[in-house]
Amino acid sequence: MKRVAIAVVVIGALFWARKRFVDAPKVEEPTKAEVIAEKIGRIARAKREGKPINPGDLKLDGTSTPLNTPPADTTTITQDQLQAALNSAMSSMTPEQKAKQRVQQLLTVWQQGSKPAASIIWATGVTTEISGDFNPRAFDDFAAEKSLQNGVQSFEVNAAYHRNDGTRSYTVVDVMINGAVYHLGVSDKTEPIFWTF
Secondary structure (H helix, E strand, O other), X not given: OHHHHHHHHHHHHHXXXXXXXXXXXXXXXXXXXXXXXXXXXXXXXXXXXXXXXXXXXXXXXXXXXXOOOOOOOOOOOOHHHHHHXXXXXXXXXXXXXXXXXXXXXXXXXXXOOOHHHHHHHHHHOOOXXXXXXXXXXXXXXXXXXXXXXXXXXXXXXXXXXEEEOOOOEEEEEEEEEOOEEEEEEEEOOOOOOEEOO
C-alpha cells in the first residue's frame, strides 16, 4: 500500500514538474473589449500628441493590428470617421462604463485646467462638438455647488451603479475629488452631469 501511495505521489510530482517547467506557458488572447480599449487609447494618444492616426485603429472589429506595422497615410481620415469609430466602440459599453468614462474625461480635462472643454463634456458628453443649448455659466454653478470653483487638484473615479428613480434613468458614479467623496449622476440621455446622493 505504501508503494502505491509513493508511486502516485511521484507520478503526480512528475506531471506537475512537466507542466510547470517543460510545457510552454499558455498565452492568453486579449478579449474584444481589451482590443477595442487599446485601439481607442492609441487614437486618443495620437490625437493628444498631434500625430497621425493609424487607419487600422479605426476598424473596431475585434482584431488587433500588429504593433510593428508602419502606419498608413492618414490624410484621408475625417473627423466624422473618427467620431463614428468612437461611437461604435461606445455602443458596446454598458451604461455604467459609459458614465465612468464620461466622468473620467470630465475630471481629467478639468484637472488639466481646460474649463471650457470640461464644461462641454459636463453638459453634453461630447468632446468634439457642441449639440443643443449650451451655457458655460451653468458649469460654474455646478462647480460652485460643491465649492470646486478653484478646480480639481486630484480625483479618483470609483464604483458606478445604475439607478431609476421613476422620473429618469441615470448612473451614479462615486468619485473622490480633492480628498472629498461625491456622487455624480450621469443621465442615460445627453444631459448635464448632476450631483446626487
